[in-house]
Amino acid sequence: MSRRSLLRALGAGGAGAALAGCGVPAAYVGPEERAGRDSSATERTLHFANWPLYIDTDDDDESKRPTLDAFS
Structure with missing residues (x-):
């Protein structure tokens, strides 16, 4: 068996x-x-789950999230 035929057989497999x-x-889920x-x-x-640092923060207070506050 040659190297070429071995590689061909491995590729086909x-x-x-x-x-x-x-x-x-x-x-299938009904x-x-x-x-x-x-x-x-x-x-x-x-x-609510999201990527860290993806939601905006307030410029003055980093713990405030204006988007979440506006949502609730």
Whole structure:
């Protein structure tokens, strides 16, 4: 077996392994399982997540967030 035929066989095997995942069907989640529990009538808390330092800060006070204050 030559080096060229070995590399060709490895390339074909790698391509076959890469294409093997293409035939897997997508996971299906029914419409009744897609939404979370609605607790808006009893719980009045908003949890906000964002990148650090992405929301603007007040020029005078770094602990104030004008965008979040305007939202609430």
